[in-house]
Amino acid sequence: xxxxxxxxxxxxxxxxxxxxxxxxxxxxxxxxLVQIKVxxxxxxxxxxxxxxxxxxxxxxxxxxxNAIVTQTGCMGYCYAEPTIxxxxxxxxxxxxxxxxxxxxxxxxxxxIKLNEMLDGIIPIAYSSIDN
Amino acid sequence: MKDLSMHILDIAQNSIRAMANLIRIDVTERTSNDQxxxxxxxxxxxxxxxxxxxxxxxxxxxxxxxKVGLGLSLLKQNTEMTGGFFKLESxxxxxxxxxxxxxxxxxxxxxxxxxxxxxxxLFCTPDNPDYLFSCQTPSGTYxxxxxxxxxxxxxxxxxxxxxxxxxxxxxxxxxKQIQISE
Numbered sequence: 022x023x024x025x026x027x028x029x030x031x032x033x034x035x036x037x038x039x040x041x042x043x044x045x046x047x048x049x050x051x052x053x054l055v056q057i058k059v060x061x062x063x064x065x066x067x068x069x070x071x072x073x074x075x076x077x078x079x080x081x082x083x084x085x086x087n088a089i090v091t092q093t094g095c096m097g098y099c100y101a102e103p104t105i106x107x108x109x110x111x112x113x114x115x116x117x118x119x120x121x122x123x124x125x126x127x128x129x130x131x132x133i134k135l136n137e138m139l140d141g142i143i144p145i146a147y148s149s150i151d152n
Numbered sequence: 153m154k155d156l157s158m159h160i161l162d163i164a165q166n167s168i169r170a171m172a173n174l175i176r177i178d179v180t181e182r183t184s185n186d187q188x189x190x191x192x193x194x195x196x197x198x199x200x201x202x203x204x205x206x207x208x209x210x211x212x213x214x215x216x217x218x219k220v221g222l223g224l225s226l227l228k229q230n231t232e233m234t235g236g237f238f239k240l241e242s243x244x245x246x247x248x249x250x251x252x253x254x255x256x257x258x259x260x261x262x263x264x265x266x267x268x269x270x271x272x273x274l275f276c277t278p279d280n281p282d283y284l285f286s287c288q289t290p291s292g293t294y295x296x297x298x299x300x301x302x303x304x305x306x307x308x309x310x311x312x313x314x315x316x317x318x319x320x321x322x323x324x325x326x327x328k329q330i331q332i333s334e
Contacts, residue, residue: 025329026322028296031304031315038314039306061273063223066162067153075269078276082313092277094169097217 055088055133056108059120062095068102069121076122077105080129088133098143107132116143153226155265156190156254162223163192163250164274170196170248172281174299175274179267179287181256181333187236188256188333193249194281199242207240227252234258256333263334268323275301275319276311292330296323 059065059074077090098104101118107128108114117128118141131137153159160177167175172194180189199207206212208228213221227250228238234255242248254261274283275298282302286295301310301319308315 025325026318028300028304028322030322031301031318034314034318035305035308038308038312041314061161061165063153063162063221063226064218066158066165067226071158071161071266071269071273074273078313078316089278092165092273094165095215095217099218 053110055086055110056106056114057088057090058093058106058108059090060094060096060098060102060104060106061092064095064099065102065104070103072122073103073105073120073125076125077129080126084129086129086133101143104143109133109136117141118143153230153262155262156188157265157267157270159227159230159252159262160190160192160267161270161273163227164270166223167192167194167196167248168281170194170198172196172247174282174284176284177271177286179264179332181289183256183290186256188254188261190252190254191249193247195247198244198246198248200244204240204242207242208238224250230254230260230262234261264332267327267332268320271296271323272316272320276316278309278311287327287330287332289330289332294326294330296326 057077059070059077061070061074074090074092081088081090093106096104096106096116098116098118103120104116104118105120106114106116115138117124117139120128124141127139131139153162164175164177174195176191176193178191182189208224210220210222210225213219215221224240231238231252231254235258236253236255239251240248271285274280283298284295286293298310305315310319
């Protein structure tokens with residue numbers, strides 16, 4: 022039977038990751054990275070924001086796209102959850118509604134990679150909130 | 153909310169908004185009296201007695217973006233539907249504790265769902281507080297302290313993809329070991 026992993030094994034991982042992280046850090050200026058904020062309050066969570074967030078993290082990592090995926094609070098668009106706020110460096114943030122996994126895939130393929138806007142943008146004069 | 157893991161994520165978000173530094177999440181299965189107890193304790197700003205009274209009112213929220221606040225009331229409803237109960241305690245400046253007790257084998261009890269996914273979202277988001285997670289079943293107890301994990305990792309953040317994958321596997325294996333029920 023395999024030994025169950027414990028926190029002590031993290032120590033081993035630490036040195037492995039240490040060498041890789043140096044490469045990443047150079048470009049780690051958050052201003053220059055694509056930022057995705059997933060709205061995570063009751064309305065978002067109940068509509069599946071958890072799957073959306075995990076999908077973005079895993080898919081962007083799989084494709085090797087360096088992006089920051091974080092959470093934010095309710096933006097008031099509860100009817101359109103899960104919502105995300107996408108910021109491409111140097112551009113104003115854009116809010117997408119009804120972001121299921123399929124929509125998330127489309128956003129990565131079209132908006133993040135090719136910079137083409139998609140349907141489903143919430144077209145309201147919008148200012149970013151802090152939490 | 154479709155499952156209990158979503159409730160946990162939801163309530164923990166309240167704690168994050170209350171500027172907590174440490175959030176304790178305890179999941180306890182008590183077969184002796186057929187209970188499943190979820191406790192979330194934070195050291196955030198806490199609530200005044202007036203706010204505490206209003207907190208479970210679905211039409212009360214401290215947010216300004218919308219006029220409803222359903223998180224706590226949905227959780228309360230779910231516990232009461234399974235013959236359990238819900239308790240909310242808070243001291244301004246000290247923190248808040250939410251205790252949700254479910255009837256473990258009650259047919260209306262939502263499933264636990266993707267608990268590991270919830271924990272990863274909480275643990276691996278940059279700038280989030282520290283967590284003390286503990287899960288107790290009749291087969292054993294599993295605890296994880298993110299402060300210890302951070303100490304092991306030094307300058308590497310918990311949000312690093314390799315660390316995330318490691319944590320995912322570690323928590324999954326350990327929860328399987330103590331036979332957490334669905």
